[in-house]
Amino acid sequence: MEKQQDLVGSPRSDLQTYLSCFGQNVSILCELESDCQISPEDAYQQIRNLWLELKDSQPEIATYLETTNGS
Numbered sequence: 001m002e003k004q005q006d007l008v009g010s011p012r013s014d015l016q017t018y019l020s021c022f023g024q025n026v027s028i029l030c031e032l033e034s035d036c037q038i039s040p041e042d043a044y045q046q047i048r049n050l051w052l053e054l055k056d057s058q059p060e061i062a063t064y065l066e067t068t069n070g071s
Contacts, residue, residue: 014058015058015060015061018054018057018058019054022050022051022054025047025050026047026050029043029046029047029050030043
């Protein structure tokens with residue numbers, strides 16, 4: 001089988017880019033919280049806002065979550 005490559009600008013490529021950025025931002029927020037530069041509550045709220053932004057901007061995520069949660 002050939003490995004399918006994502007074309008730049010394809011929906012899958014865009015989703016991977018968004019997920020990668022989300023992961024990097026979460027990592028930064030966790031590091032800031034660990035270093036006591038932001039409170040745990042602030043870190044949680046910022047991560048939650050990032051997640052909601054990602055979920056709203058990428059409908060594939062909501063669809064995936066619905067199918068994996070049995071909804």
